[in-house]
Amino acid sequence: MIRNANEDDLSISLKDAKLELLERLNSPGFIVTEIDGCVVGYAVYNLVTKEQTKILRARQYCYLQRIGVDIHQLEAGIRYELIAYVKNECRRLDIDDIELDVWSFNDRGQKFFEKVDFESYGFKMKASHNKDLKDDC
Numbered sequence: 001m002i003r004n005a006n007e008d009d010l011s012i013s014l015k016d017a018k019l020e021l022l023e024r025l026n027s028p029g030f031i032v033t034e035i036d037g038c039v040v041g042y043a044v045y046n047l048v049t050k051e052q053t054k055i056l057r058a059r060q061y062c063y064l065q066r067i068g069v070d071i072h073q074l075e076a077g078i079r080y081e082l083i084a085y086v087k088n089e090c091r092r093l094d095i096d097d098i099e100l101d102v103w104s105f106n107d108r109g110q111k112f113f114e115k116v117d118f119e120s121y122g123f124k125m126k127a128s129h130n131k132d133l134k135d136d137c
Helices: 007-025 071-076 078-092 107-115
Strands: 030-035 038-050 059-069
Touching (some): 038 071
Antiparallel strands (some): 030 038, 038 059
């Protein structure tokens, strides 16, 4: 039986989430920022290696999965420090590119990443199965 999760299921979900976090703790791509002993920001990134195919070249890049800062610390420059750290790590490892995804409706996020020298180089598209599709698609 499949059902919607409820409050009683949180212990299972939290255990899985905790295990996943514990596995990531010792990896180089999980960093935190702390002020006075309190964690106020974090970033999760990983290094990706793509093998060459008939249509794509081999490449290695950093994928920034997530960056988060305590809402009360948004103006403290923590986001900039986290990005600078990731950029320095990539430079140290001779990795040129850092990639990430930002939702199209996240104007604040897009503006922030543009301020720290990210630029748009493509976009994703989707089609919903419950909408009428135009004949000219």
